[in-house]
Amino acid sequence: ATERTALFLFFGGTGDLAYRKLYPSLFNLYRKGNLRTHFAVVGTSRQAMDHEKFRTAVKKSLADTGNRVESKEVTDFASHFYYQAHDVTDTAHYAVVKDLLDKLDKKYKLQGNRIFYLSMAPQFFGTIAHDLKTQGLMSTNKGAFNRLVIEKPFGRDYDSAKQLNDALSESFDENQIFRIDHYLGKEMIQNIEAIRFGNTLVESLWNNRYIDNIQVTLSEKLGVEERASYYDNSGALRDMVQNHIMQIVSLLAMEQPVAFTDTDIRAEKVKALRSLRVYNVAAAATNFVRGQYGAIDDQPDYRHEDNVPNDSTTETFVAGKLLFDNYRWSGTPFYVRTGKMLADKFTRVDVVFKRPLVDIFAFPQSKSTPLAANVLTIFVEPHAGFSLQLNAKTNDTGFQTEPIKLDYLVDAQKSKKTPEPYERLLHDVLKGDGTNFSSWPEVAYAWKFVDQIRRVWDLQEPNFPNYTPHSMGPASAEELIQRDHREWIYRL
Ligand code: NAD
Known part of the structure; x- marks a missing residue:
């Protein structure tokens, strides 16, 4: 497998989907060598938690999906996880996350590649995309990528979907937006x-x-x-x-x-x-x-x-x-x-x-x-x-x-x-x-x-x-x- 370099930022990082599907899937990519040394994962949500507690929760999610948690592989994988309490509706809060991202980018030599994964209630999708750009969380490195992953549902009719898409388009181009349909x-x-x-x-x-x-x-x-x-x-x-x-x-x-x-x-x-x-x-x-x-x-x-x-x-x-x-x-x-x-x-x-x-x-x-x-x-x-x-x-x-x-x-x-x-x-x-x-x-x-x-x-x-x-x-x-x-x- 080709090793990829990226920083993942998960909004809704303590949610059901993140623990049940997203982290176990990332672990599989790690086991297969698609992720190795040059990656970091930041989870955010409203609740307060330190990095260690987050890593323990991530390990538990791996155990729940049939992995052996005592293995060195799991410990090494979990060491790439970081947590930041964050309210997505509070614009000022994004600065804290930005500092963490910049720090991790240097630490793991991530070349500015960023994946923003919105795994939370859809009413926040537009706000988050807006603040990611205006608060400088998107990387400006030459040759780096910024990708936005959006969970479902994408609107509840054409008008609301269009409104959401217009909001996302202010920060991201169509080829940077990945709308999940897990089918x-x-x-x-x-x-x-x-x-x-x-x-x-x-x-x-x-x-x-x-x-x-x-x-x-x-x-x-x-x-x-x-x-x-x-x-x-x-x-x-x-x-x-x-x-x-x-x-x-x-x-x-x-x-x-x-x-x-x-x-x-x-x-x-x-x-x-x-x-x-x-x-x-x-x-x-x-x-x-x-x-x-x-x-x-x-x-x-x-x-x-x-x-x-x-x-x-x-x-x-x-x-x-x-x-x-x-x-x-x-x-x-x-x-x-x-x-x-x-x-x-x-x-x-x-x-x-x-x-x-x-x-x-x-x-x-x-x-x-x-x-x-x-x-x-x-x-x-x-x-x-x-x-x-x-x-x-x-x-x-x-x-x-x-x-x-x-x-x-x-x-x-x-x-x-x-x-x-x-x-x-x-x-x-x-x-x-x-x-x-x-x-x-x-x-x-x-x-x-x-x-x-x-x-x-x-x-x-x-x-x-x-x-x-x-x-x-x-x-x-x-x-x-x-x-x-x-x-x-x-x-x-
Ligand atoms: P969830 O309710 O379990 O998790 C939501 C997360 O958002 C939590 O981490 C919560 O702390 C955080 N959050 C809520 N308000 C916040 C705020 N103001 N600021 C910061 N963080 C906040 O939801 P879920 O089941 O994990 O689903 C997430 C997304 O995935 C939704 O869009 C859902 O429709 C979609 N989805 C979920 C599933 C599934 O199986 N759970 C399947 C398909 C799609």
């Missing part, structure tokens, strides 16, 4: 590009002549858990569709990039999103459906979860149909669905090919069942792999066909070695590679699409709750696809 750090999401552009067999059929429809399912088994107050303000459309689903869909829909670089890939994703049909009121109302889970056994319905108002109209389920008005996809819909408290936890993409134009096996006296569609499934999680459904002959006298599956599942040992999304993404930030982050135009198009649906939903009182926990969502999600004489490939 883009997932192994099998990155595999969409490999399977498409690495295979003649796949990419030559990847269009409306051969593909009947594409289905994207992100289903969760749990309810809202501790995130209730955040979630109730957001809902499944904002929390999952605007970001993760739109990103997955754009990777599936885009044209082949000129080269495998962030600039080229982003250009194609943006182009795809530009041809996504933005619905008018009537079309939004028919092409998107929502749901909210009811009660089961001793579990309360959504409205009776802790921290959820008992008249909440927030959706915990969404299904919808997306249409692209371009040469490749015209007439081939993308169906998407996501929700909480569903039958199982998994993420998958099902690409459903058209049936052969003529079924020569279906002569009148034949008992053969009609030919099944070829389906290419990309399993994202919990298992990683691909499956391709083909038709073959049954091993019988006479001539009948049956669907068979060619399966490739990543084995347990290999998947244990697969880097976690946050490790990949932090590595990308260190390299300055923006491929797996959402660019502003992508975010903007996704919001404009989603805003139209939200607008229609806000006009009508939904009839909630409308689905049983551990099902695949409300009946309307079935009707949405059956209306087009199709069905969900993944079903109970």
